[in-house]
Amino acid sequence: xxYGGQRIVFDYHFLNTSKDSIEARSxxxxxxxxxxxxxxxxxxxxxxxxxxxxxxxKQGAFTAECHFGSDVMTGGLTRHTHRxxxxxxxxxxxxxxxxxxxxxxxxxxxDTSFPFDPPVAMNAGEGFKFECDYTNTEDYDLxxxxxxxxxMCILFGLVWDPNAFAAPSEGCDVTWVDxxxxxxxxxxxxxxxTPPAADASLCLAAATPSGGTADVCLTCKCDSCATVLIKCxxxxxxxxxxxxxxxxxxxxxxxxxxxxxGVGLAKQVSACIGSKCASACPRGPSAADAGTP
Numbered sequence: 001x002x003y004g005g006q007r008i009v010f011d012y013h014f015l016n017t018s019k020d021s022i023e024a025r026s027x028x029x030x031x032x033x034x035x036x037x038x039x040x041x042x043x044x045x046x047x048x049x050x051x052x053x054x055x056x057x058k059q060g061a062f063t064a065e066c067h068f069g070s071d072v073m074t075g076g077l078t079r080h081t082h083r084x085x086x087x088x089x090x091x092x093x094x095x096x097x098x099x100x101x102x103x104x105x106x107x108x109x110x111d112t113s114f115p116f117d118p119p120v121a122m123n124a125g126e127g128f129k130f131e132c133d134y135t136n137t138e139d140y141d142l143x144x145x146x147x148x149x150x151x152m153c154i155l156f157g158l159v160w161d162p163n164a165f166a167a168p169s170e171g172c173d174v175t176w177v178d179x180x181x182x183x184x185x186x187x188x189x190x191x192x193x194t195p196p197a198a199d200a201s202l203c204l205a206a207a208t209p210s211g212g213t214a215d216v217c218l219t220c221k222c223d224s225c226a227t228v229l230i231k232c233x234x235x236x237x238x239x240x241x242x243x244x245x246x247x248x249x250x251x252x253x254x255x256x257x258x259x260x261x262g263v264g265l266a267k268q269v270s271a272c273i274g275s276k277c278a279s280a281c282p283r284g285p286s287a288a289d290a291g292t293p
């Protein structure tokens with residue numbers, strides 16, 4: 001339901017595989033109905049796996065789990081990958097149907113939707129496991145990024161509250177991977193594992209001025225998130241994004257555009273610090289929303 005004064009923001013992805021310029025067009029249609037006929041307010045959900053990373057010339061498969069925080073009715077699911085995405089599979093996660101296979105899509109363009117007929121009731125704590133498979137035919141790593149030259153791994157869905165006339169607020173950011181190779185949100189299953197002591201020491205040594213001492217915030221970041229911080233800071237694409245936000249300029253969109261394939265890794269850093277060090281670190285400019293489609 002939309003109200004007067006609201007804005008609708010579009011994020012289009014176009015890939016021109018020809019040598020000629022083309023005119024790209026998209027359309028968004030709104031259909032009016034009598035308010036008395038509206039029984040539920042549906043909302044869109046997005047489960048994002050920010051951890052995908054397929055090396056050049058390789059195949060990759062990335063599995064993630066996301067669960068609902070409240071009871072919802074689910075009307076359908078939609079896959080979202082770019083052109084390197086091959087198979088895309090979804091299973092139930094949690095509840096009486098845990099592990100039951102729902103759908104495998106073999107085509108990133110023409111087999112993208114899975115309707116539930118009738119809609120399915122999902123209880124709080126239940127959700128979906130989904131796997132995105134890729135074949136990287138390029139000479140660079142395919143990671144989660146904002147451009148058509150990057151990749152994505154998202155499970156979209158249509159849900160509504162079975163008990164109230166309100167659109168549910170549900171979402172999921174998968175930012176760490178457990179020892180079984182399954183990705184989770186930052187606060188699930190204990191969250192990001194404690195980094196090795198060597199990583200924490202290296203992080204502190206690199207970030208502390210010569211002769212100085214680390215403050216509470218820096219100590220927490222290194223003790224809790226050193227591994228992912230080091231990976232980002234030494235990455236040519238992620239490092240500039242994090243540096244921009246840490247310097248507090250607030251004008252990081254050009255940096256994100258120039259280093260789009262670092263967005264997924266930057267999101268992992270932000271999620272780790274946000275979940276582990278919220279009380280130790282005052283909130284400032286963050287990469288938490290960098291590159292959200």
